[in-house]
Amino acid sequence: MVEKALSLLILEDDPDDAELAVKQLEREGINLKWNRVDTEEGFRKALTEKPDLILADYRLPSFDGRAALQIREQIAPEIPLIIVSGVIGEDVAVECMKSGATDYVLKDRLSRLAPLVKRTIKEAKACRECKQTEDALLQSEKKLWSILNSMTDFCYIVSKDYEIEFMNKALMERLGDQTGNICYKAIFDRETPCPWSKSGDVQKGATARWEQYLPKLESTFEIIDSPLINKDGTISKLGIWRDISKRKQAEQKLRETLDYLENLINHTNAPVIVWDPEFRITLFNNAFQRLTGYTADEVIGRELRMLFPEGSRRESLNKITRTLSGEYWKSVEIPILRKNGDVRHLLCNSANLYADNGTTLISTIVQGIDITQQKHLEAQLRQAQKMEAIGTLAGGIAHDFNNILFAVIGYTELALDEAPKETSLQSNLQEVLKAGHRAKDLVKQILTFSRQAENQLQPVQVKLIVKEALKMLRASLPTTIKISQNIQSDSMVLADPTQIHQVLINLCTNAAHAMRDRGGLLEVSLHNTRMSSSPQEQFGVSNSELEQDDKQSAFQNPHSEIGLGPGPYMKLTVSDTGHGMPPDVLERVFDPFFTTKEQGEGTGMGLSVVHGIVKILGGAITVNSEPGKGSTFEI
Structure with a gap:
């Protein structure tokens, strides 16, 4: 980038002297864009173009350097001016410095000019930046006072010695201008500081907020006292009072x-x-x-x-x-x-x-x-009706079975009477007779069968499945892969334990595959979490009904992105220190039949199946991964 040229205004009646000064500066590597004037009119006009620096001869035919300083002070006091003169006494130089000259240099010592110009430009830049900062601060202060004065709440600023430094318009209209007075005397007619005052806390840098009834103002206020650090390092108190009397009455x-x-x-x-x-x-x-x-x-x-x-x-x-x-x-x-x-x-x-x-x-x-008793009566009625239906069905079955069994058992007994003793025929007929009696007993069981049962969903304690799966994995993984587990949840979820086992095995197997060359750390954690803290969401419904308080942070991803409703959840995290995944792989990681493994090592369905199971169970799965930094799956 090309350095911006220094805009130089030279007030000099001798063109050769001006050229000499310019060459001296250019020799020192200073990039210049310069203009020479030698009259007051030309000097005034050139000042309106706001040069970066002025080099002024002290003595000119029409006017001198001191007059030039006065003109500069009127038109552009922020522009530094250096006196360059052939002959100038020390007394004159001091007077020029007092009149606003930045410095002076003799024409026979121009070797000092370039360092002086560089230093002057640097100081001028710092001065401009300081001035801009001061101007911005002044504007901020003006804006603050404007805001405070436009507030309908009462507002004042009090020093550490309880002297009122500022009162906004609303407070002045209520109490008159008490600026400069001691606050507890002027506002509350007290001889000692108010017992409810929080000035001590404010002096320590704390913000205090409370409600207080103020007898003199005959109102209850919500009071906020905040520390206000002054330029000298002392702390004043900014107090804001909001009248909440109507709210308290309501x-x-x-x-x-x-x-x-x-x-x-x-x-x-x-x-x-x-x-x-x-x-x-x-x-x-x-x-x-x-x-x-x-x-x-x-x-x-x-x-x-x-x-x-x-x-x-x-x-x-x-x-x-x-x-x-x-x-x-x-x-x-x-x-x-x-x-x-x-x-x-x-x-x-x-x-x-x-x-x-x-x-x-x-x-x-x-x-x-x-309606508990009513429900019991209704249940008894339903049970009776069920028993009646079963009895009717069983009676019909028993009638048909008994007719069949009567013939089977009867004719078998007759055949046994005629069968030769100790023969295979006799043995076979005895087995038929036994089967007939067993069938008879079965009919009897059908006739007498009746029981009351409710179908219950069985909760699954996930931590037991996690520990079992990790124990199995430990036996199959190489010793170069370490397993760390952090199981903090004892809660239940409504799920198929086989599916949860499948999810964990798939994730851990993939993690182990990513670390098989150099080894690493496989971390598995399980804890309770909550998607949000608002009351509606605390009692939201999900696939899990967790009993513990949420002592862990929620997913880093907003639930609006991962498609979960508010409420309590169980969070399973599987992370590894393997080779990680680039963005293009990460985008397709859950696609069916997508795999980065060699042919014969995987089908590409593992993570797709995991994703499907998680969705079926009302959950969500997220993955974070960078090449060389491993991968983390959160369910």
Whole structure:
């Protein structure tokens, strides 16, 4: 890149002297674009073009260097000016420096000129940058004061000695201009600092936020005190007060209303429960306490999930989550877990309570009817009907079988009477008779068969499958590949254990293949995670219903990218230190029949099958890999 030429203005009546100065500078490698003037009019005009530097002779026929300094100060004071003179006394030089000259050099010592010009240009650049910074800071300060003065909140700045340094317009209109006064005296009519003051915290660099009723202003304020560092290093306090009196009154009114409703609800015989938008129980009436065996103190503030049996928790939480979007229940059946472990069934109706704006959800209230006994009666009726149907079917089967068996057994017994003793015929007929009696017993079992059973989904503890698979892999992998496992989850997922085993084996086998030449480390971890922390998503539904708190970070990828809904998940990570994958391979890694292995070493279906299994189980799989840095699969 070509260096920008230095724009030089020379105030000199002798063209030869100007040429000499220019040659001296060019000899020192300074790239110049210069202009010479020798009159005041020419000097003024040239200054408007903003040169980078001025070289001025002290004595000219029409005016001198001191006059040139004065003109420069009027038009362009930021441009450095160096006096170049044949004869100049020390006293004159000092006066010129006092008048604004950057420096001076004698014409018979022009060897000093180039170093002086370089230093001057460098200093001028630094000065301009400093000036720009100061101007930007000044503009920022002006903008800050403008913002503070436009705020409807009260705002002031107080020094560490409690002196008011600034009050915004809103506060001045309320209290008058108290700038320069001691804040606790001027604002609060106190002789000592306010006991609620957070100035000590602010002086330590902390921001304090709290609510305070201020008697003089007859209002409750939300107060934010923040440290404001001054140029001298001292710390002032920036205080912002927001009047929240109306909000506090509304909150009090709401509390009174809720107290009234709570008292009313507690005296109804129907079980009633109320929860907030974060699914924490806020009301638990007496009837609900009798139903569950819990006291109100045991459940208030806790999450709703504690009241749901594990087997139906997923479905119940799904129904509850939908109430956030305005859905209400009408005769919805919800199983409830009692304190002693029994399960009761409620037929529930719900309603949402909104704030005055009609959109902000405050609470959801649910009233239920205990239908447990009714369900038991219905189950008994269904069982009786089933038994009746089985009995009818069995009677018909027994009738036909008995007719057949009567002939088989009867004729076999007659044949046995006529069969020669101790012959194969007699032995064969005895076996036929035994089979006939076994068939008779089978008919009897069909007639008496009846049992009650419910089909249950069986949860799978993934950690057991992981440990079993890694144990098997250890025996088959070379000793150059080390295995590290970090199993932190004891939770269950609803899945086929064979499929989970297949997923892990495929991933670990691929990892081992990537490290077979130089060895490396195969890491497998398993822990619980949650896709998001908002209340709706905490209770979202997924293929897994994890009981532990989320103590691990969520996927690095946003769930909008990996296609997962919000809620708790189990995360399986398999990583290796192998050769990694380039971007073009990474893009196709899950494609069916795509493989980078040699012919006969793989079909290209392993990761495709893994991807399919993960999707079937309601999960997602991501992969991160770079050439030479290994690969990491997260499920």
